[in-house]
Amino acid sequence: MNKAFVRESDGDDDEEGLSPSLKLPAGTRNYISPAGHQRQKDELEHLVKRERPHVVEVVAWAASNGDRSENGDYIYGKRRLREIDRRIRFLTKRLENAEVVDPLRQGDNDQIFFGARVTVADADGVENTYTIVGVDEMDVAKGRISWISPLARALIKAREGDSVRFQSPLGVRELDIIEVVYETIT
Known part of the structure; x- marks a missing residue:
């Protein structure tokens, strides 16, 4: 079957691929130290302001080159964008549920x-x-x-x-x- 018709996972459940030790119990807060909270905020900011815009540029450039079915920059760029978006959703959820404990x-x-x-x-x-x-x-x-x-x-x-x-x-x-x-x- 052609890859164009195969749907990859949207990653709606961002914790689906996590090991059990990284999953939070249902209904609990995400307790985190101030340093850990800052690291997550920094990573989210880096992904949103630097990494994602750079990959979007590469994908746009690759798409402008024509045939996308054999265009490695386009294919891998789109895959990287999905990974970045999944990580952004994950970090956003974790930060929303974060309870910083000093x-x-x-x-x-x-x-x-x-x-x-x-x-x-x-x-x-x-x-x-x-x-x-x-x-x-x-x-x-x-x-x-x-x-x-x-x-x-x-x-x-x-x-x-x-x-x-x-x-x-x-x-x-x-x-x-x-x-x-x-x-x-x-």
């Missing part, structure tokens, strides 16, 4: 909430440090876990000195909370 407002609190940097120790005494961040800021390599992850849900509302149990992929684990610190997330 961890510094917690002050000298030993109870765990969004934005806390928590040091925990397992039964073997191995210590790890995690920062509870928004879904879009998650980075396991940097010790940043999403507030909707099983570990973060177990930690939230616990205090320094408490022990928490949670279901990990390796089974039920128990961790002792050693330290809770609130600082600027970059």
Whole structure:
């Protein structure tokens, strides 16, 4: 069948291709740090003011060259435009639902909430440090876990000195909370 008659996905459900760890639970706010919120706003502005207009120029130029069926600049430009538009819709929705939470407002609190940097120790005494961040800021390599992850849900509302149990992929684990610190997330 000719590609001209095959309809590609419009991407109406912008979260359709996301991994489950990046999807927000239905009806919840998109909690995010001030730095994460600013990064999303900057990316949206870059896409709208720079990237998209540039790609539109390329597509317009390619369309003016004639036969579009074998015009790579036109075909790939249109595909890139769909990707940009999908990302713009996604970022717009995320920013509309964003609730910026500044961890510094917690002050000298030993109870765990969004934005806390928590040091925990397992039964073997191995210590790890995690920062509870928004879904879009998650980075396991940097010790940043999403507030909707099983570990973060177990930690939230616990205090320094408490022990928490949670279901990990390796089974039920128990961790002792050693330290809770609130600082600027970059």
